[in-house]
Amino acid sequence: MSAAALHTRICxxxxxxxxxxxTGMGWVSDARLTAATANAGGLGILxxxxxxxxxxxxxIADVHARTEAPFGVNLRADAPDAARRADLLIKERVRVASFALAPKPELIDKLKSAGLVVVPSVGxxxxxxxxxxxxxDAVVVQGGEGGGHTGPVPTSLLLPQVADAVDIPVIAAGGYRDGRGLxxxxxxxxxGIAMGTRFLLTTDSPIAEAVKRRYLAATVTDTVVTEALDGVPQRVLRTPFVDAIARPALPGRRLVRALGNARAFRKLSGRSWLSLLREGRAMRGHGLRYDQVLLAANTPMLIRAAMVxxxxxxxxxxxxxxxxxxxxLPSCAELIERIMAEAEAVLERLA
Incomplete structure (x- = not known):
């Protein structure tokens, strides 16, 4: 492998x-972080x-005002207005549409026909x-080390398995931070590689300094994978609050807490109670209790409390x-420059 290998198909x-x-992280990947990544030569995702x-x-207009470089937007494939948001990406000449959940073939066709690159994330x-x-067009593959919703298979096993199975470019996520990892x-x-936590811990990230300090103080054993939030495994930092959520409790107490969070999320997001209930009804199909349904529907509020x-x-x-x-806490430009320099040094050493 030579330094030329650092210019790959996704470039x-x-x-x-x-x-x-x-990666597109809720409450974190705002216009500033997205544009800073794009200006540094990577792909920023809003x-x-x-x-x-x-x-x-x-x-999107804010990102365009901050950079002329290509960038992406992460969409929820199951959002009620997903098609309308796709039209917005097409209208605003966004380069990449990324998805945490697999979009339907019709939505993929719609975006690709308009010239966008479609990149779902899978586990x-x-x-x-x-x-x-x-x-x-490409796929982000996240191993179990990654944050947020994650699976049980580590990146070192999942990545080569997927790379052998598909012909489209595979982007590795889960455990990356430097040139050695690249x-x-x-x-x-x-x-290529996709990073969430590493970009979260930059000076261009909008999250509060107290939260950044909590991340910096963490060790590799200070995260926990829990299904308590929405019935699906999520890797989060271990805190007394997370431990309390995961701890068995009376359904009535959980329901009161979930209702309060749901009310706040509905006010901030503009979502109607009807849409939250519809989403909850779908979640009930996964066997969740009603308090779990409400907690899952308003998990963004729990993330907002910390990050914003x-x-x-x-x-x-x-x-x-x-x-x-x-x-x-480097800037995005310092981080990407450092990763590329480290990668070149590793290749030179191996050669």
Missing amino acids: DMFGVRYPIVQ ASATLSYDELARA ARRHAEKVAGWGA VAALAYGAA EGRPDAGVMASGQVAGLIDD
Whole structure:
């Protein structure tokens, strides 16, 4: 592997200088962080799940005002207005549409026909094969080390498995922070790396300083995977608040807490009670209790309490295990420059 290997298929596909992606994190990946990543030569992805349609339109305009480089927007494929948001991305000349859940083939076709690159995120080989068959241009594969919703298979096993199974570019996520990781991912067959926690811990990240300090103080064993939030495994920083949520409690007490969070999320997001109930009805199909349904529907409020309001002990902080290896807060430009220099040094040493 030579230094030329650091210019991969996704560099040309996305129109970026380096094979580095900043993931779309709710309440974190705002216009500033997205544009800072784009200006540094990576692919910045704007998070939209916690934004209303009008807020998303303003955020996209803000990114355009900050950079002329390509960037992406992360959409919820199951959002009631997903098609309308897709139209907005097309209208505003967004380069990449990323998804945490697999979009339907019709939505993929719609975006691709308009010239967008479609990149879903998956946590299993069969899901990668499915979206590749539906026409996705590339796929982000997150191993169990990653933050937020995650699976049980570590990146070192999942990544080569998926790379062998599909012909589209595979972007590795879960456990990446430096140039050594980039070279390792390329050796496993990836076309680049995607990082969430590492970009969260930059000076361009909008989260509160108290929360950043909590992340920096974490060790590799200070995260926990819990299903208590929405019935699906999520990796978050361990705190007394998270332990309390995961601890068995009387359903009535949980319901009161969940209702309060739901009321606050509905006010901020503009969502109607009807839409929350519809979403909850779908979740009931997964066997969740009603208090779990409400907690799942308003988990964004728990994340907001920590990330936006700066109350790490009163909210939820999604985190990859890699937080335990991060001890500084560079800018996005400094971070990406350092990763690429480290990767080149590793290749030179191996040669």
